[in-house]
Amino acid sequence: MADLVVIGSVALDNIEGPAGTSGDILGGSATYACYAASFFARPRLVACVGKDFPVAARQALEERPIDLAGLATLDGPTFRWAGRYAPAFKTRETLSLDLGVFMQFNPKLDRPLPAGSILLLGNIDPDLQLKVLDQAGPAAFVAADTIDHWILNKREVLIKGLARTHLMFLNDEEARLLTGEDNLVKAGAAVRGMGPKIAVIKKGEHGALMFTERGLFAIPALPLDQFADPTGAGDVFAGTMLGVMAAKGAPDIAGYAAADPLLREAMAKATVMSSFAVAEFGVNRLRSLTPAQIESRLEALRALVRF
Amino acid sequence: MADLVVIGSVALDNIEGPAGTSGDILGGSATYACYAASFFARPRLVACVGKDFPVAARQALEERPIDLAGLATLDGPTFRWAGRYAPAFKTRETLSLDLGVFMQFNPKLDRPLPAGSILLLGNIDPDLQLKVLDQAGPAAFVAADTIDHWILNKREVLIKGLARTHLMFLNDEEARLLTGEDNLVKAGAAVRGMGPKIAVIKKGEHGALMFTERGLFAIPALPLDQFADPTGAGDVFAGTMLGVMAAKGAPDIAGYAAADPLLREAMAKATVMSSFAVAEFGVNRLRSLTPAQIESRLEALRALVRF
Numbered sequence: 054m055a056d057l058v059v060i061g062s063v064a065l066d067n068i069e070g071p072a073g074t075s076g077d078i079l080g081g082s083a084t085y086a087c088y089a090a091s092f093f094a095r096p097r098l099v100a101c102v103g104k105d106f107p108v109a110a111r112q113a114l115e116e117r118p119i120d121l122a123g124l125a126t127l128d129g130p131t132f133r134w135a136g137r138y139a140p141a142f143k144t145r146e147t148l149s150l151d152l153g154v155f156m157q158f159n160p161k162l163d164r165p166l167p168a169g170s171i172l173l174l175g176n177i178d179p180d181l182q183l184k185v186l187d188q189a190g191p192a193a194f195v196a197a198d199t200i201d202h203w204i205l206n207k208r209e210v211l212i213k214g215l216a217r218t219h220l221m222f223l224n225d226e227e228a229r230l231l232t233g234e235d236n237l238v239k240a241g242a243a244v245r246g247m248g249p250k251i252a253v254i255k256k257g258e259h260g261a262l263m264f265t266e267r268g269l270f271a272i273p274a275l276p277l278d279q280f281a282d283p284t285g286a287g288d289v290f291a292g293t294m295l296g297v298m299a300a301k302g303a304p305d306i307a308g309y310a311a312a313d314p315l316l317r318e319a320m321a322k323a324t325v326m327s328s329f330a331v332a333e334f335g336v337n338r339l340r341s342l343t344p345a346q347i348e349s350r351l352e353a354l355r356a357l358v359r360f
Numbered sequence: 361m362a363d364l365v366v367i368g369s370v371a372l373d374n375i376e377g378p379a380g381t382s383g384d385i386l387g388g389s390a391t392y393a394c395y396a397a398s399f400f401a402r403p404r405l406v407a408c409v410g411k412d413f414p415v416a417a418r419q420a421l422e423e424r425p426i427d428l429a430g431l432a433t434l435d436g437p438t439f440r441w442a443g444r445y446a447p448a449f450k451t452r453e454t455l456s457l458d459l460g461v462f463m464q465f466n467p468k469l470d471r472p473l474p475a476g477s478i479l480l481l482g483n484i485d486p487d488l489q490l491k492v493l494d495q496a497g498p499a500a501f502v503a504a505d506t507i508d509h510w511i512l513n514k515r516e517v518l519i520k521g522l523a524r525t526h527l528m529f530l531n532d533e534e535a536r537l538l539t540g541e542d543n544l545v546k547a548g549a550a551v552r553g554m555g556p557k558i559a560v561i562k563k564g565e566h567g568a569l570m571f572t573e574r575g576l577f578a579i580p581a582l583p584l585d586q587f588a589d590p591t592g593a594g595d596v597f598a599g600t601m602l603g604v605m606a607a608k609g610a611p612d613i614a615g616y617a618a619a620d621p622l623l624r625e626a627m628a629k630a631t632v633m634s635s636f637a638v639a640e641f642g643v644n645r646l647r648s649l650t651p652a653q654i655e656s657r658l659e660a661l662r663a664l665v666r667f
Contacts, residue, residue, distance in 0.1 A: 141542040235448040237565075238585040258544075259566035260580060271580035271664045273567060278545040317667035357578045358665050360624035
């Protein structure tokens, strides 16, 4: 099994939507990614929380095989986000955002990452992503995620990071915004032209596309009638995909980039894990999830697309 | 090979959009459906045109193995539609609509359809669809298509027809409008509750879903970088699916409804044919299409979804 290091946010979320309100719950890009990855590998979480971070939230992280040595506790409040989903989850509105201790976060890796290891730069300030890239050194396979906010406001830094990224996760609107291409085939090619050998474009309920040197892979989402909270679904997708890749491992960056069947299997499992994640608020559904349930839904996904 | 009877419109279209303007071209739901079906079966077209129907348009229909005996020429102008697609094909606006001879169209089948035959009620007035249903008798496998206009304005008649339909084609917005269910899994189930054992929900660039007694089937669309005209793509999808089913044939309605592998293969070929159809205006791309090209793109579709 290869090393998997995840940097991103650990947060406290307050979510309102068609399924009700969540109360104060554990969230954040690194939380979701590590939680999902931990079903396949043993991710190392690099993030920070404040001294107000609730015991129950820490316990939820400790339930899973996640290495929490890199989770710093800093003076100040934990990163907090409050959001509201419109009816039928058509849009999402940020009600409040308090970066808290992330204002002073200075992520530290102990040492450069060895060949064969995987680094996920979760959605945080691209300047922080670059800082971690510098520490990680040139040997790790680098995956990154972002959001429209950084594409609009830190485009140049983001593009610097992209040139050193091997797998980029974007949703369809972010891919269009980043590349200026409305057509997703052209957008995927344009993302690859910016550096990443692999571009994954997530389309929510419409599934996902992957662009590699071997061509395209398309996977539909599992049609769901239970849906409570899409928050973090993209992080679960990314975390699962990289967890599956780390579990199998590859000798180096080129080994991961060329592993087409592994990348497809990882996307399929990412689709399955995301379908579980959105069924309840936060990581609640993942807390009760079993390997047998994952396997069974993976079989359902195979049956769904078979022809 | 089973009989396939297609009723719908034959029209002259004028299309404006990101790829330019089409000029006066052959269109209509029955045209697209028969054109596509003719690559797999020998469809019988039941429709009408006016005396102004251009020789070139008729010749385009005659190029394909389509039985045109049911194409009536009536006094008056051919049905004409003009539409405009917004940038990136995000929306479609009808600029003008002249029903012409369709105002007086009284579709006639020579005799009831035998068991094993397939009837496609293309998008026309639900009252006309019912008239044809009455003539077709109870033995044929009935597929139907519609648009939001009829769901909004002839709901009761449409629902009467649905109770006698075995396969219903709807796009996602039509499915939501018809059933009042925003969630597509629930919408698909609700459509089936109205009569059709098979519900196909088309999602355009996001592929299609099929709901049957065996469960769900999901297929992504082929990601395309060539895209000129989405007009008729849904009719091509329906025509292909039924053409493939007719080519294989089944003894009776229950035989078609239970033929899960055949239905999936038919959806895959429908996906392929639609991907060709949208590459040029009207049926232009289908006019130059070869069986080898269809086979090759079907292989590409298999490779696209394999994991």
